Amino acid sequence: MFNAMQKKHSIGILGATGMVGQRFIQLLEDHPWFEITWLAASDRSSGKLYADAAKWRLDTPCPERIAKMKISAADPAGAPAIIFAALDSDIALDLEPRFAAAGCAVVSNSSAFRMAPSVPLVIPEVNAEHLHLIDQQSWRKSSGGYIVTNPNCSAIGLVLALKPIEQRFGIEQIFVTTMQAVSGAGYPGVPSMDILGNVVPYIKSEEEKMEAETLKLLGSLTGEKIAPLAARMSASCNRVPVEDGHTESVSIKLTKPATHTEILAAWAEFKPLAGKNLPMAPEQPVIWTPEADRPQPRLDKNRARGMAVTTGRLRPCGLLDWKFTVLSHNTVRGAAGAAILNAELLHSLDKLP
Amino acid sequence: MFNAMQKKHSIGILGATGMVGQRFIQLLEDHPWFEITWLAASDRSSGKLYADAAKWRLDTPCPERIAKMKISAADPAGAPAIIFAALDSDIALDLEPRFAAAGCAVVSNSSAFRMAPSVPLVIPEVNAEHLHLIDQQSWRKSSGGYIVTNPNCSAIGLVLALKPIEQRFGIEQIFVTTMQAVSGAGYPGVPSMDILGNVVPYIKSEEEKMEAETLKLLGSLTGEKIAPLAARMSASCNRVPVEDGHTESVSIKLTKPATHTEILAAWAEFKPLAGKNLPMAPEQPVIWTPEADRPQPRLDKNRARGMAVTTGRLRPCGLLDWKFTVLSHNTVRGAAGAAILNAELLHSLDKLP
Amino acid sequence: MFNAMQKKHSIGILGATGMVGQRFIQLLEDHPWFEITWLAASDRSSGKLYADAAKWRLDTPCPERIAKMKISAADPAGAPAIIFAALDSDIALDLEPRFAAAGCAVVSNSSAFRMAPSVPLVIPEVNAEHLHLIDQQSWRKSSGGYIVTNPNCSAIGLVLALKPIEQRFGIEQIFVTTMQAVSGAGYPGVPSMDILGNVVPYIKSEEEKMEAETLKLLGSLTGEKIAPLAARMSASCNRVPVEDGHTESVSIKLTKPATHTEILAAWAEFKPLAGKNLPMAPEQPVIWTPEADRPQPRLDKNRARGMAVTTGRLRPCGLLDWKFTVLSHNTVRGAAGAAILNAELLHSLDKLP
Amino acid sequence: MFNAMQKKHSIGILGATGMVGQRFIQLLEDHPWFEITWLAASDRSSGKLYADAAKWRLDTPCPERIAKMKISAADPAGAPAIIFAALDSDIALDLEPRFAAAGCAVVSNSSAFRMAPSVPLVIPEVNAEHLHLIDQQSWRKSSGGYIVTNPNCSAIGLVLALKPIEQRFGIEQIFVTTMQAVSGAGYPGVPSMDILGNVVPYIKSEEEKMEAETLKLLGSLTGEKIAPLAARMSASCNRVPVEDGHTESVSIKLTKPATHTEILAAWAEFKPLAGKNLPMAPEQPVIWTPEADRPQPRLDKNRARGMAVTTGRLRPCGLLDWKFTVLSHNTVRGAAGAAILNAELLHSLDKLP
Helix, strand or coil: CCCCCCCCEEEEEECCCCHHHHHHHHHHCCCCCEEEEEEECCCCCCCCEHHHHCCCCCCCCCCHHHHCCECECCCCCCCCCEEEECCCHHHHHHHHHHHHHCCCEEEECCCCCCCCCCCCECCHHHHHHHHHHHHHCHHHHHCCCEEEECCCHHHHHHHHHHHHHHHHHCEEEEEEEEEECHHHHCCCCCEHHHHCCCCECCCCCHHHHHHHHHHHHCCEEECCEEECCCCEEEEEEEECCCCCCEEEEEEEEECCCCCHHHHHHHHHCCCCCCCCCCCCCCCCCEEEECCCCCCCHHHHCCHHHHCCEEEEEEEECCCCCEEEEEEECCCHHHHHHHHHHHHHHHHHCCCCC | CCCCCCCCEEEEEECCCCHHHHHHHHHHCCCCCEEEEEEECCCCCCCCEHHHHCCCCCCCCCCHHHHCCECECCCCCCCCCEEEECCCHHHHHHHHHHHHHCCCEEEECCCCCCCCCCCCECCHHHHHHHHHHHHHCHHHHHCCCEEEECCCHHHHHHHHHHHHHHHHHCEEEEEEEEEECHHHHCCCCCEHHHHCCCCECCCCCHHHHHHHHHHHHCCEEECCEEECCCCEEEEEEEECCCCCCEEEEEEEEECCCCCHHHHHHHHHCCCCCCCCCCCCCCCCCEEEECCCCCCCHHHHCCHHHHCCEEEEEEEECCCCCEEEEEEECCCHHHHHHHHHHHHHHHHHCCCCC | CCCCCCCCEEEEEECCCCHHHHHHHHHHCCCCCEEEEEEECCCCCCCCEHHHHCCCCCCCCCCHHHHCCECECCCCCCCCCEEEECCCHHHHHHHHHHHHHCCCEEEECCCCCCCCCCCCECCHHHHHHHHHHHHHCHHHHHCCCEEEECCCHHHHHHHHHHHHHHHHHCEEEEEEEEEECHHHHCCCCCEHHHHCCCCECCCCCHHHHHHHHHHHHCCEEECCEEECCCCEEEEEEEECCCCCCEEEEEEEEECCCCCHHHHHHHHHCCCCCCCCCCCCCCCCCEEEECCCCCCCHHHHCCHHHHCCEEEEEEEECCCCCEEEEEEECCCHHHHHHHHHHHHHHHHHCCCCC | CCCCCCCCEEEEEECCCCHHHHHHHHHHCCCCCEEEEEEECCCCCCCCEHHHHCCCCCCCCCCHHHHCCECECCCCCCCCCEEEECCCHHHHHHHHHHHHHCCCEEEECCCCCCCCCCCCECCHHHHHHHHHHHHHCHHHHHCCCEEEECCCHHHHHHHHHHHHHHHHHCEEEEEEEEEECHHHHCCCCCEHHHHCCCCECCCCCHHHHHHHHHHHHCCEEECCEEECCCCEEEEEEEECCCCCCEEEEEEEEECCCCCHHHHHHHHHCCCCCCCCCCCCCCCCCEEEECCCCCCCHHHHCCHHHHCCEEEEEEEECCCCCEEEEEEECCCHHHHHHHHHHHHHHHHHCCCCC
């Protein structure tokens, strides 16, 4: 679809110095379609070299080309037409519409607009058709710009594991308890005094977001609206001393009965993006781990470069039908990688400016 | 009840060198009623001084008197009449009956006999009346000996939090996901390579034990038998990188509706041992933490010297009625302290030999 | 020295909401001589109840009396005559002189004035005689007020271990590499993303402070000045994922040769405060741990309620004479406990206002 | 040197199921010269499939081809001619000579023969010429077999950082304090109860090995013997709660004075393997990190696929001349990767059977 002769899309990053911004930079290095040409962060960083403004926290070095780029003001003037946004919600509320109004495709990891009726909340393997919502956006009509969002890092692993089951057997009830990594809180984020040898049984607004987003993602597009999945759900969110990788204990009640074998088959055969050749797309989005004590964040978070989720421990539930564990890399599949995959999908649909 | 003139009960410890054995020693130092006079461990340790046989892992020094005691063979001959047992299940299966047959009161933390029909599984605040079961034991009839057990470390915190609610409102469904400390696995226990920066979503047999024990503990004694609580339950057990303190996310469905205020009142007013003057008994067995992000193992595990459990985050559940977090110190309230409190209860009932 | 009839000294705390402020509150609960009557913190907290202003991070509950106290403005007007200060250095530079000028005894844990020529930097067991310096302070002469400081948390353990050796054998060279706990950086302090499963080989200004303070502490008062110990020293400071307790690998070159036995004896016999009955003073300030793998922060930091330092692994050094490991509780012996002990010493010398 | 037509060397692994054995398997997947054809482990594992015998602990999946291989008895009969050994020392003492006597090139990570006079202890960038020692080995003369070893994981990072300095300026004194990762102790290795939130200031025999090996590695081959470097050295070894990556605080006294710039230049220009095209060799063996707080294990251990060491914080030492921090990946550069690089060097010298 893309050949070596073609020019890559120019990409701008809003919130380039944060944890998710750094992941964008790491994952976009050598990307075949996208090339970062513009970085923006807070006013404090504006005008500085990236290397001076960002405290790089990833375990691969910051690419030299990026390190030497100057950070621009967070203003659409001068920005490229495709923007990856990794902003705090309150800042996103203000900035993202300004970029969309200026004609940009804003591919956002922020939570600000995820639940807005006309904003698609998308996981390409799960609900690509929700992208039609962008035509409902006023910006789209005026300037051509739009906002597309990906879900919260805790919802994305869950939904990828649920979708193959939901589409075959239906899901009526969902119980989930999360054990979430500290990188999900950004940097500086969680103080070490709070989490070393500890569990914090609370993450602000996380349970509400996780419940609402899960049902929207599994919902169906009817006309110009998303009807959320008509399931009942309860999420309990905890922070644990893990660097990367959210682990979740899940129980579900199905509409139609399913056997252990049938659920494994649903996961194994779930390859909705097969043949689309999206560079970030994992060949197998949901990987089953047969060992009794898996998945584990330290061992499994990097499967398919962090873009696959792993499931394990499928067993009958004493209250609902089945329970299992799911793991996903929260800053790759759960954040920057999610947005990039959304942009790849938009490109493949010829919807990028 | 006990005055300074009276001689203390002589106590023996089976499995004295392990993690729970060490907690017995720590908690019994200066105990007003009990005095350790006999220590036994594996054959390998027999005959050695305690200081040489045990790798002491607690953050208070091993009492000097204990350090200098010689470890005895694990045989009833020469053992005192009250035995605290902290044995692996397979060893307990063999040893505990031998001590009971020899006339000992075996106050056991082992799992081997917890679910045996004639063996009481007891938390003094919850089901003291189950102790009547000991009269069903054949050893009791022949030698006077018996076995009394306390629950698994993951069940005990849950049940203490549930009992006050159950007795006022009834409980029909129980959902629990645990995040358990490594000390629960003993020493050497969990390899550091398995748990540093990691979650292990599996603890062998733990979910089965937790479900069965919870329902037996909340069950009722009818004639000579325990009828387990007629509730449905599902437990998911995880290991997290925490030294001490099991954190649990719990959801429950009640028989009769209860308000937030009524549940807090049930916990606050739950003082079934008030007036009994049991030395290890916490004045307030269930302590409510009003902060949004509590309880936490690092901050709350030592309330009432580790004998109280803390609850927090009571909020409506999207599937059942209420959800909350409960925390308990797994090697104090969940193991050695539990057994000692059982022995104190037996003493107060004049059932110790 | 103090009897039950006597009124306790009223104590104020500057910086009451921080990590060290919280330790002051914890350690002063039930103190026989001192009673907290005044709390001050940043302007942001002024006027609030302590419970609302402070995020309590210790594993014993905040005393109820303190929780309900109102936080005062950080101004000498209305403050008691004895002030414990736990301030950031730049704030201490401004505030501590104002309290001293107003006649207060400022017993400070801040670093601002530690190296000032007329300010005593004191560990009661090590250099109590340096307290004479307060008479050089201009405040002392005008209002009666003065500033007394205790050392950095990394220096205090080292110096307590060195002093008994230095006074018997002389020390000419000191090599130390620290592995410091995160609580030393306060709260929020070290981000968890920086330290989970990691070592940070740098703590700002720590090596400079540690070297200068160590030599001043071991120095001698000659007339009106401190002559620092004429030794050469090199400190390398690292942060490790430990909550409390600084571990240090130390090597020393002595003036006179000393045997293993002689050094152990120097530590064992080091009881310079014996008979003074200072409530916080450990009976044995330097405790030797004979096990091959001790001291360890998790197991040894709380010896003598956190006021003793533990030493271990004394062995010949390939470069200097001897090497060993020393451990101290950085927020007790290394901060709040150090200041309280200084105040107790001042009280015993009748120097408190 | 190797072209696609050539057959790869068949490789056997002794100790294939342990932590280092797993790293051998991970690093040799897709190796251009070497192909694993034979795996051996303890008698207990012999005859099993690798997937059943090994508890795989790395964060990339075990290669499928390896998972399905059957584990052979640890006997030279049937083994290929090149053996990578990752054995406990006492087992290596027995097994490695048997394989060498049978004609195998034993490229060993075990400590058993590192200090044997006729056994080369080699880091290719440091002392490749020591390989001539193999001609002193009796096995070499009889069967053609030999043993070549790589150093302890704590020595290898240090020596790589020291060599460029030593060869330009000479080194007379070496001080090092290590903070070592738990993976260095293998699996199950360090119990989590020992290291969570803790430092263990002792690793059995580590200081002795580190001192002896460092001086042998930096020594010179004179005739048929290694004269160790005539420097004095002191090592203090600590275990910290880090999964992978040993951090070391180092101080050195030089023979000739060197400036900060000259030392950085020595590191930057140290490329002794340039042009040899050894597949595992890092282009830049010693990478300087200019940031004030680096290197850090979490961020820097994987530089050059874990084969480069990183240095940082070069600053004057109050006792010797310079001090700095060095970091190396202990199971890659410090173990399996070291042995593979040794084998690559042997291949390039045409010394592999």
